Amino acid sequence: MxxxxxxxxxxxxxxxxxxxxxxxxxxxxxxxxxxxxxxxxxxxxxxxxxxxxxxxxxxxxxxxxxxxxxxxxxxxxxxxxxxxxxxxxxxxVHQPAREELRIFREDQLRCQRVLCAYLRMLTEWKTQYAPIDPNAEPDDRYVEACQMIDTIDYLTDLLIVGTLEQRVKAVDLLLADGKIDQLEERLRLLQEKERTEEIA
Ligand SMILES: [Zn+2]
Missing domain, CATH: 3.90.580.10 (Zinc finger, CHC2-type domain)
Incomplete structure (x- = not known):
């Protein structure tokens, strides 16, 4: 489409x-x-x-x-x-504007949900995997948290309080090349892994 x-x-x-x-x-x-x-x-x-x-x-x-x-x-x-x-x-055809708006709202909510979950995880990682020994190679999860938190925080805010134009742009960006799909799938796998580890 x-x-x-x-x-x-x-x-x-x-x-x-x-x-x-x-x-x-x-x-x-x-x-x-x-x-x-x-x-x-x-x-x-x-x-x-x-x-x-x-x-x-x-x-x-x-x-x-x-x-x-x-x-x-x-x-x-x-x-x-x-x-x-x-x-x-x-x-x-019959309700073009309304239908487009409905699809956009759904996409927006989905992006918000995935980004919030990712942000929560990054925040946890940042403290949980913070380096204890300053000379050791830092944990990948800590590095990712440091690199991504600000951007994800900004995008999440934008999706909630941005102007319509900003929100449309942000959603377009996030949906492009299946970015949000990949992130959602990765979060799902990570959560699954965590659950299995808890049980074990
Ligand atoms: Zn002119």
């Missing part, structure tokens, strides 16, 4: 969005830039991006709508899906 961003960019030309949202496009495919004061058009609209020769603003159709309405890119994409009837996949 294509992401909502990909589906929108592949379906809605920049010019169509510009016209729909009230920009006057001249025969050269240019508009008066909505982002700086001007009398004659200096923003050029291309099929998949725009560029203002006056102020340098540029971006794709989602950036344009986000800027025009001062909304985060994810909302801009949802707006375009609604206004242009973008088909993001068979099952989400």
């Amino acid at each position: 294509a992401s909502i961003f990909e589906a929108v960019k592949a379906t809605v030309p920049v010019r169509a969005a510009a016209e729909r949202y009230g920009l006057e496009v001249n025969c050269a495919g240019m508009v008066r830039c909505p982002f700086h004061e001007e009398r004659t058009p200096s923003m050029k609209l291309y099929e998949d991006h725009y560029f203002c020769f006056g102020c340098g603003k540029h971006g794709d159709v989602i950036n344009l709508v986000a800027e025009l309405f001062s909304i985060p890119p994810y909302y801009a994409a949802c707006k375009l899906v609604g206004d242009f009837g973008v088909d993001t996949s068979a099952e989400i």
Whole structure:
């Protein structure tokens, strides 16, 4: 399934969005830039991006709508899906924005859950495996804890208190290349091992 961003960019030309949202496009495919004061058009609209020769603003159709309405890119994409009837996949034709949002919330919760579990483990490792002998090679778990705690702590915070845009970006990053799947599986195996050791 294509992401909502990909589906929108592949379906809605920049010019169509510009016209729909009230920009006057001249025969050269240019508009008066909505982002700086001007009398004659200096923003050029291309099929998949725009560029203002006056102020340098540029971006794709989602950036344009986000800027025009001062909304985060994810909302801009949802707006375009609604206004242009973008088909993001068979099952989400009727309620595209709501369905995408539901999937995103699920992904977000899952990332939060896995990161929190990882963070708890790292915090334990940092004290449990702290080197006693300063000359000895430190335990791998201690090293990992020292390297990762700040990053994971930051990401966990971001998922909880970040803006929608930050959360969408963080979730995208975590889901990319199955990162969160791998981490979840690793945590599961570690917990299993711990349980077996406790029994033994
Ligand atoms: Zn401009």
